[in-house]
Amino acid sequence: xxxxxxxxxxxxxxxxxxxxxxxxxxxxxxxxxxxxxxxxxxxxxxxxxxxxxxxxxxxxxxxxxxxxxxxxxxxxxxxxxxxxxxxxxxxxxxxxx
Amino acid sequence: xxxxxxxxxxxxxxxxxxxxxxxxxxxxxxxxxxxxxxxxxxxxxxxxxxxxxxxxxxxxxxxxxxxxxxxxxxxxxxxxxxxxxxxxxxxxxxxxxxxxxxxxxxxxxxxxxxxxxxxxxxxxxxxxxxxxxxxxxxxxxxxxxxxxxxxxxxxxxxxxxxxxxxxxxxxxxxxxxxxxxxxxxxxxxxxxxxxxxxxxxxxxxxxxxxxxxxxxxxxxxxxxxxxxxxxxxxxxxxxxxxxxxxxxxxxxxxxxxxxxxxxxxxxxxxxxxxxxxxxxxxxxxxxxxxxxxxxxxxxxxxxxxxxxxxxxxxxxxxxxxxxxxxxxxxxxxxxxxxxxxxxxxxxxxxxxxxxxxxxxxxxxxxxxxxxxxxxxxxxxxxxxxxxxxxxxxxxxxxxxxxxxxxxxxxxxxxxxxxxxxxxxxxxxxxxxxxx
Numbered sequence: 235x236x237x238x239x240x241x242x243x244x245x246x247x248x249x250x251x252x253x254x255x256x257x258x259x260x261x262x263x264x265x266x267x268x269x270x271x272x273x274x275x276x277x278x279x280x281x282x283x284x285x286x287x288x289x290x291x292x293x294x295x296x297x298x299x300x301x302x303x304x305x306x307x308x309x310x311x312x313x314x315x316x317x318x319x320x321x322x323x324x325x326x327x328x329x330x331x
Numbered sequence: 332x333x334x335x336x337x338x339x340x341x342x343x344x345x346x347x348x349x350x351x352x353x354x355x356x357x358x359x360x361x362x363x364x365x366x367x368x369x370x371x372x373x374x375x376x377x378x379x380x381x382x383x384x385x386x387x388x389x390x391x392x393x394x395x396x397x398x399x400x401x402x403x404x405x406x407x408x409x410x411x412x413x414x415x416x417x418x419x420x421x422x423x424x425x426x427x428x429x430x431x432x433x434x435x436x437x438x439x440x441x442x443x444x445x446x447x448x449x450x451x452x453x454x455x456x457x458x459x460x461x462x463x464x465x466x467x468x469x470x471x472x473x474x475x476x477x478x479x480x481x482x483x484x485x486x487x488x489x490x491x492x493x494x495x496x497x498x499x500x501x502x503x504x505x506x507x508x509x510x511x512x513x514x515x516x517x518x519x520x521x522x523x524x525x526x527x528x529x530x531x532x533x534x535x536x537x538x539x540x541x542x543x544x545x546x547x548x549x550x551x552x553x554x555x556x557x558x559x560x561x562x563x564x565x566x567x568x569x570x571x572x573x574x575x576x577x578x579x580x581x582x583x584x585x586x587x588x589x590x591x592x593x594x595x596x597x598x599x600x601x602x603x604x605x606x607x608x609x610x611x612x613x614x615x616x617x618x619x620x621x622x623x624x625x626x627x628x629x630x631x632x633x634x635x636x637x638x639x640x641x642x643x644x645x646x647x648x649x650x651x652x653x654x655x656x657x658x659x660x661x662x663x664x665x666x667x668x669x670x671x672x673x674x675x676x677x678x679x680x681x682x683x684x685x686x687x688x689x690x691x692x693x694x695x696x697x698x699x700x701x702x703x704x705x706x707x708x709x710x711x712x713x714x715x716x717x718x719x720x721x722x723x724x725x726x727x728x729x730x731x732x733x734x735x736x737x738x739x740x741x742x743x744x745x746x747x748x749x750x751x752x753x754x755x756x757x758x759x760x761x762x763x764x765x766x
Contacts, residue, residue, distance in 0.1 A: 303497030323459030331439035
């Protein structure tokens with residue numbers, strides 16, 4: 235798994251981003267134990283934005299987010315995450331798309 | 332500008348939004364188009380194939396200056412198992428015509444050009460502006476939008492929601508349901524750069540000729556999904572996508588699938604030595620006809636991916652987007668010309684016109700296909716590709732076994748895997764869904 239993790243970071247390194255510091259466009263609802271939708275995000279997010287912390291909770295870091303919306307489809311209906319688009323001009327900036 | 336009132340506000344600058352904004356502006360309407368990217372195209376992701384016919388309707392002389400990559404002279408379909416592929420290739424010199432039918436394009440560059448045409452036609456295009464909310468009056472009629480750029484509302488007679496597959500505005504306002512895991516696919520894609528001559532040699536192409544490969548089989552590990560390899564001038568778009576519900580159920584990772592697809596012995600030589608310059612991901616509407624939401628209401632219409640208008644069987648999306656955007660704009664123009672209000676009753680014209688076009692007719696034809704592919708994904712994406720591959724190998728490998736015994740063993744492998752009833756059932760269900 236760690237080998238895959240390195241590879242995803244390398245992939246994201248090709249991309250251009252304008253990070254909106256301090257204004258994450260995705261928020262995970264605070265939880266003691268993660269729900270099934272949150273656990274699914276650890277695997278399905280193509281940018282590996284979701285990680286499990288030492289306390290066993292799922293955290294999100296949106297800096298590498300490619301704004302596909304998959305996590306919204308899976309985890310917004312249950313209220314596990316809040317999802318908005320980044321402010322205009324911020325986020326991933328595709329050169330090719 | 333905020334005090335100005337517009338005839339129409341178009342949210343989004345993808346294929347649908349640009350087609351709508353261009354058509355509205357060409358008809359003389361006062362149009363504001365809002366796009367959250369730094370320029371039109373910077374948030375847009377597609378394979379990508381451009382269908383000339385639909386663009387020609389909008390911009391007849393687009394070939395003069397549009398950033399096109401290669402005109403397609405060939406299509407390859409690959410049914411893959413882990414070490415083989417069975418292919419169906421169609422290549423024709425007849426596709427080498429002055430006004431070619433299909434081109435590969437790079438969306439960020441193409442959309443930037445498309446947007447320049449929208450501006451030339453007279454629309455106001457405002458980028459780096461995320462629309463946060465629809466503005467509605469006391470009766471619920473959509474009367475404009477709120478953005479993250481300015482305070483207050485911007486008003487218009489009608490709002491065209493061209494906000495893409497993951498559109499937040501319409502779903503938050505309850506105009507349509509948000510996409511479900513079983514009617515959207517997640518696709519990941521890389522751009523592999525190679526010298527032009529290398530691409531032409533590896534794909535057997537001359538000059539600006541292009542080819543695309545659509546691949547299905549064990550690469551999706553039993554999930555409903557497809558891989559694709561598109562030849563551009565100096566790069567190759569390579570990606571794979573599967574239903575979100577299947578990712579969720581299997582715990583497969585999208586980048587894991589992509590890496591395995593790239594390492595497949597049929598794929599690896601095509602991209603060997605390439606330099607990757609981008610990694611993108613995007614959702615694709617896969618629900619088909621049955622997932623199309625309400626398309627219009629008081630003061631609004633929805634077009635393109637946001638309305639799930641994608642033909643998953645033929646891998647056509649951008650042409651449905653462009654056509655729905657254009658038709659919505661024409662309907663709005665007709666209502667406006669009659670000096671009538673943009674009510675749901677009047678905007679129903681958009682649906683009537685769309686129903687009469689190839690967009691809805693094609694989606695209706697394949698209305699049962701998404702469910703069949705999803706429920707039977709193990710058979711169609713794992714079992715059959717493996718069986719067909721083994722059958723081909725059995726047919727070709729010369730080892731002294733009499734042909735009659737070889738054929739009997741191939742037949743036995745099919746029956747053992749799916750049973751007679753299963754085989755006939757699958758054939759019948761497939762034929763019925765295709766009809």
